[in-house]
Amino acid sequence: MKVCIFGAGAIGGHLAGRLAKGGAELSIVARGANLAAMQANGLIVRAPDGDMQVRPSLAADPAALGRQDAVVVCTKVPALGSVARAIGPLLGPETPVVFVTNGIPWWYYASHGGAEEGRRVPEADPGDLVWNAVGPARAIGGVIYSACAQPEPGVAQVVSATSKLILGEPDNLRTDRAVALASLFKQGGLPCSVSEKIRVEVWAKLLNNLLSGPICSLNRRTMRDSLADPVVRAAATQLVEEGIAIARAMGQPVPGGAEERIAQAAGINHKPSILQDLEAGRPMEVDALFQVPLRLAREKGIPAPMLALTVALMTQAAEGAGLLPRAA
Numbered sequence: 001m002k003v004c005i006f007g008a009g010a011i012g013g014h015l016a017g018r019l020a021k022g023g024a025e026l027s028i029v030a031r032g033a034n035l036a037a038m039q040a041n042g043l044i045v046r047a048p049d050g051d052m053q054v055r056p057s058l059a060a061d062p063a064a065l066g067r068q069d070a071v072v073v074c075t076k077v078p079a080l081g082s083v084a085r086a087i088g089p090l091l092g093p094e095t096p097v098v099f100v101t102n103g104i105p106w107w108y109y110a111s112h113g114g115a116e117e118g119r120r121v122p123e124a125d126p127g128d129l130v131w132n133a134v135g136p137a138r139a140i141g142g143v144i145y146s147a148c149a150q151p152e153p154g155v156a157q158v159v160s161a162t163s164k165l166i167l168g169e170p171d172n173l174r175t176d177r178a179v180a181l182a183s184l185f186k187q188g189g190l191p192c193s194v195s196e197k198i199r200v201e202v203w204a205k206l207l208n209n210l211l212s213g214p215i216c217s218l219n220r221r222t223m224r225d226s227l228a229d230p231v232v233r234a235a236a237t238q239l240v241e242e243g244i245a246i247a248r249a250m251g252q253p254v255p256g257g258a259e260e261r262i263a264q265a266a267g268i269n270h271k272p273s274i275l276q277d278l279e280a281g282r283p284m285e286v287d288a289l290f291q292v293p294l295r296l297a298r299e300k301g302i303p304a305p306m307l308a309l310t311v312a313l314m315t316q317a318a319e320g321a322g323l324l325p326r327a328a
């Protein structure tokens, strides 16, 4: 199966390693120093279950790779516009595109049903670039639990002891295309399931970002160090509780409570990816991860004072650093 990873940073690098190990005919769209490093040394993945070094086909221009059986997009959300502009040559008539990004995805209201069917998420896809270039029929949701970093170009480091990937179709059907991709990841050693409630999974993962992203962007500490302070931990707990209430109001009740999430996050010595961006001077995913749930809370009349405060503060921090993109 020909699979292309578009954007092989921390997460894309990890997933590329899994796909190659799982037997995919792998290619990667990359650029700059990352592309040069992989051309020289292959892609190196350092993971708790063992290191991998793989040599996929590499290109900056998707036209050099041609049509794929599947594409897995692993860029940050603000880069999706650039993906939309370039992805065409990778797509055959049936090529699905998995979006492994945090936050409320651009396809959220596709096959959603009800009055909001087809509504757009402008913070995730300004100008409908992805909606028009890829289209909801190709989209598969990807929810990733894997704390990762890119310590140097061409190297992906998996920090969390365990990882898992959840795939899901916007229409919640269990399709052959999603199952085929899940088996490749599983064969590569990454637990991967196909959910028939992908929006619940999107919200469940977003709770982990809510509890860590704003706080760690403000204090610039890891999740473990931040949550060691009882006052910070109480604020993080409130953020999760607010997120649970928003998800419920959105018709996506997330199982489990705040405490277990906080306890799990408190064990991870990881700077959330949004803090990695702040420190590296890269565009931050403030809008898709944090402004959208806040907007939805307001639309649904759900009180979210802690989210409002922390998002306002992190927005100011991102703006001050010149890292608050509104379009790719």
Ligand SMILES: NC(=O)C1=CN([C@@H]2O[C@H](COP(=O)(O)OP(=O)(O)OC[C@H]3O[C@@H](n4cnc5c(N)ncnc54)[C@H](OP(=O)(O)O)[C@@H]3O)[C@@H](O)[C@H]2O)C=CC1
Binding pocket: 006, 007, 008, 009, 010, 011, 012, 029, 030, 031, 032, 034, 074, 075, 076, 077, 079, 082, 083, 086, 100, 101, 102, 144, 145, 146, 147, 148, 149, 150, 272, 273, 285
């Ligand atoms: N890191 C983590 O621990 C986790 C991250 N996530 C989510 O996963 C997603 C990916 O995050 P992460 O892997 O950390 O991001 P990274 O910034 O590490 O990687 C993104 C990669 O995409 C590349 N890229 C962007 N645009 C293009 C383009 N037009 N052409 C080619 N390459 C491109 C970037 O290249 P360049 O460097 O040149 O910009 C970079 O290599 C995000 O939504 C994030 O929130 C989810 C769970 C954990």
Ligand SMILES: CC(C)(CO)C(=O)C(=O)O
Binding pocket: 102, 146, 147, 148, 208, 209, 212, 265, 270, 271, 272, 273, 274
């Ligand atoms: C914090 C984490 C690992 C979620 O728990 C994440 O999604 C990120 O770093 O972006």
